[in-house]
Amino acid sequence: MNKPIAASELIIINGRVYHIGTKADELASQIFVTGDPGRVDAVANHFDNIRSKVSNREYITVTGTFRGMPVSVMSTGIGTDNNDIAVVEAHACNAIDLDTRIEKDPTNVTPLTVIRLGTSGGPQPDITIGTLAISSYALGLDNTGIAYNFPPADQVCKDLNRIAYEMITAATPDGNYYRGWLRPYSSKATPEVVEALARQAQLKGFPHAVGITASTSSFYGGQGRQIPGFPLTVNDLPDVLERLRVGDLRVVNIEMESSLLFQLLTGVGYRCGTICPVIAGRAEGTFIEPDVKAKSIERTIEVGLAAMHDLYTKDRAS
Amino acid sequence: MNKPIAASELIIINGRVYHIGTKADELASQIFVTGDPGRVDAVANHFDNIRSKVSNREYITVTGTFRGMPVSVMSTGIGTDNNDIAVVEAHACNAIDLDTRIEKDPTNVTPLTVIRLGTSGGPQPDITIGTLAISSYALGLDNTGIAYNFPPADQVCKDLNRIAYEMITAATPDGNYYRGWLRPYSSKATPEVVEALARQAQLKGFPHAVGITASTSSFYGGQGRQIPGFPLTVNDLPDVLERLRVGDLRVVNIEMESSLLFQLLTGVGYRCGTICPVIAGRAEGTFIEPDVKAKSIERTIEVGLAAMHDLYTKDRAS
Numbered sequence: 304m305n306k307p308i309a310a311s312e313l314i315i316i317n318g319r320v321y322h323i324g325t326k327a328d329e330l331a332s333q334i335f336v337t338g339d340p341g342r343v344d345a346v347a348n349h350f351d352n353i354r355s356k357v358s359n360r361e362y363i364t365v366t367g368t369f370r371g372m373p374v375s376v377m378s379t380g381i382g383t384d385n386n387d388i389a390v391v392e393a394h395a396c397n398a399i400d401l402d403t404r405i406e407k408d409p410t411n412v413t414p415l416t417v418i419r420l421g422t423s424g425g426p427q428p429d430i431t432i433g434t435l436a437i438s439s440y441a442l443g444l445d446n447t448g449i450a451y452n453f454p455p456a457d458q459v460c461k462d463l464n465r466i467a468y469e470m471i472t473a474a475t476p477d478g479n480y481y482r483g484w485l486r487p488y489s490s491k492a493t494p495e496v497v498e499a500l501a502r503q504a505q506l507k508g509f510p511h512a513v514g515i516t517a518s519t520s521s522f523y524g525g526q527g528r529q530i531p532g533f534p535l536t537v538n539d540l541p542d543v544l545e546r547l548r549v550g551d552l553r554v555v556n557i558e559m560e561s562s563l564l565f566q567l568l569t570g571v572g573y574r575c576g577t578i579c580p581v582i583a584g585r586a587e588g589t590f591i592e593p594d595v596k597a598k599s600i601e602r603t604i605e606v607g608l609a610a611m612h613d614l615y616t617k618d619r620a621s
Numbered sequence: 622m623n624k625p626i627a628a629s630e631l632i633i634i635n636g637r638v639y640h641i642g643t644k645a646d647e648l649a650s651q652i653f654v655t656g657d658p659g660r661v662d663a664v665a666n667h668f669d670n671i672r673s674k675v676s677n678r679e680y681i682t683v684t685g686t687f688r689g690m691p692v693s694v695m696s697t698g699i700g701t702d703n704n705d706i707a708v709v710e711a712h713a714c715n716a717i718d719l720d721t722r723i724e725k726d727p728t729n730v731t732p733l734t735v736i737r738l739g740t741s742g743g744p745q746p747d748i749t750i751g752t753l754a755i756s757s758y759a760l761g762l763d764n765t766g767i768a769y770n771f772p773p774a775d776q777v778c779k780d781l782n783r784i785a786y787e788m789i790t791a792a793t794p795d796g797n798y799y800r801g802w803l804r805p806y807s808s809k810a811t812p813e814v815v816e817a818l819a820r821q822a823q824l825k826g827f828p829h830a831v832g833i834t835a836s837t838s839s840f841y842g843g844q845g846r847q848i849p850g851f852p853l854t855v856n857d858l859p860d861v862l863e864r865l866r867v868g869d870l871r872v873v874n875i876e877m878e879s880s881l882l883f884q885l886l887t888g889v890g891y892r893c894g895t896i897c898p899v900i901a902g903r904a905e906g907t908f909i910e911p912d913v914k915a916k917s918i919e920r921t922i923e924v925g926l927a928a929m930h931d932l933y934t935k936d937r938a939s
Contacts (some may be wrong), residue, residue, distance in 0.1 A: 559702055
């Protein structure tokens with residue numbers, strides 16, 4: 304039989320997983336993730352009721368119901384590395400017995416559905432500030448996802464890996480030490496989650512765009528921001544991302560989390576998707592006004608909640 | 622003359638940088654960084670007085686004095702990506718005029734000294750739980766630092782890059798899709814900061830070890846933790862890190878931030894170092910007891926404060 308997982312590998316203290324701090328019954332099967340801990344309440348304000356609230360480090364998790372659907376919202380902090388922790392520990396709460404430290408029978412485990420509600424920059428001049436970007440694929444310019452032996456989901460991911468690697472290497476001057484070191488990996492959102500998000504954005508009449516999300520491992524150098532004192536390895540990264548094409552697909556936005564979320568969540572058999580307003584215009588050098596930002600984030604939350612409820616209702620009917 | 626930096630590249634709202642949220646005068650030249658927002662007060666409790674406290678996302682920054690020395694402590698959240706934001710925005714507060722968005726005259730800018738106070742796992746059986754690990758070099762298994770064209774600091778870094786790449790690739794089975802994709806980069810702490818930390822640990826009689834810190838882009842897969850459902854690309858990573866040698870140097874601990882901190886901070890001309898207790902024994906599968914953990918973290922803070930004060934006093938005397 305399965306052996307218990309060692310204490311150093313999966314840390315559980317008083318029935319709670321180490322970083323996110325939840326017990327097994329403090330996470331629903333429907334989970335929203337958001338980078339900013341300050342956004343958790345903005346999502347939870349839409350819930351019918353709140354059953355638990357757990358806070359540790361940058362992880363704040365609120366669980367309740369929305370129109371009768373059990374739902375959680377969790378902040379993860381910025382970046383793929385702390386999102387890795389969020390995914391693995393949410394999976395542990397769902398699929399591992401936290402008392403015995405042994406994996407549950409997979410046939411008795413309900414798959415999670417995870418939707419990221421974030422913010423992002425936009426490399427395309429025609430996808431204007433305030434547009435809701437919905438990710439069908441993610442291009443990982445971080446390297447967190449390659450720690451896991453989940454190969455590319457389909458041919459689009461394989462093409463994206465190759466084309467992005469070639470374009471990024473070509474945009475790196477010969478003399479730069481790390482030329483050729485950035486090796487992008489691609490991952491895929493769950494099509495039914497992408498469709499549910501796009502349908503709800505359409506129904507509500509919110510401008511939106513579906514396509515590839517580039518996920519980076521930094522906000523500054525890794526997104527090609529030029530700050531005095533910090534020389535870049537890759538020149539004009541937003542321009543590279545603007546030009547990149549795989550068939551009809553193009554990059555609709557740039558953020559710091561989706562590559563890893565899709566890689567891990569679909570890898571382990573869960574459903575996932577991401578919706579983020581574009582708040583920085585990288586082609587024009589512009590940034591969203593505070594009131595437009597607040598409205599865009601609220602639209603993201605409304606679409607996310609409606610899409611999650613739609614998926615939940617369909618699950619129950621089938 | 623220098624042009625102002627565009628709004629999308631360095632976001633400044635009401636004189637405050639976007640993520641860490643500080644104004645120029647709310648950061649000292651001596652800065653402690655710590656992953657956990659909950660650890661900020663544990664450090665600030667040692668200050669003589671507190672002049673400002675700023676909180677946004679996972680970034681909480683408290684500024685005051687310690688034995689008359691101006692000092693800040695900032696939480697960064699977990700991982701290199703949000704530490705990248707912390708470093709670039711701290712540099713912006715220090716070296717860029719936030720009103721005009723133009724770089725200050727570098728001859729009028731005081732270099733920052735940054736010491737990370739963290740926690741870590743230990744791959745060496747003889748470096749036991751509770752030992753304070755002090756980093757002389759960092760081996761970056763993340764890829765955040767390669768976005769910046771700062772080449773390796775010395776021959777040790779170059780050797781470390783090559784040896785780590787060969788050993789990690791050799792530990793990846795042929796059939797694994799991402800074999801050869803993990804391309805480590807190495808960076809170096811500032812020797813006088815390393816010496817100040819080691820001297821204070823010695824003076825206080827706290828068990829400590831100086832050497833290479835491996836920094837990873839995830840806590841689970843990227844550190845070789847085996848969690849059911851998540852197949853690993855690299856086999857037995859803690860064992861690889863235990864065996865790695867560059868001359869007399871070996872890996873004393875594993876965490877998620879120092880590679881990027883050393884790469885960026887020394888690259889831009891600042892001083893930096895890291896001290897972290899070992900709290901997980903990866904060779905034995907053990908995890909520290911809560912009371913020993915609290916004592917170890919308090920020792921880390923005491924050594925860090927004394928070392929920073931030592932460096933500051935020497936600066937003023939010279």
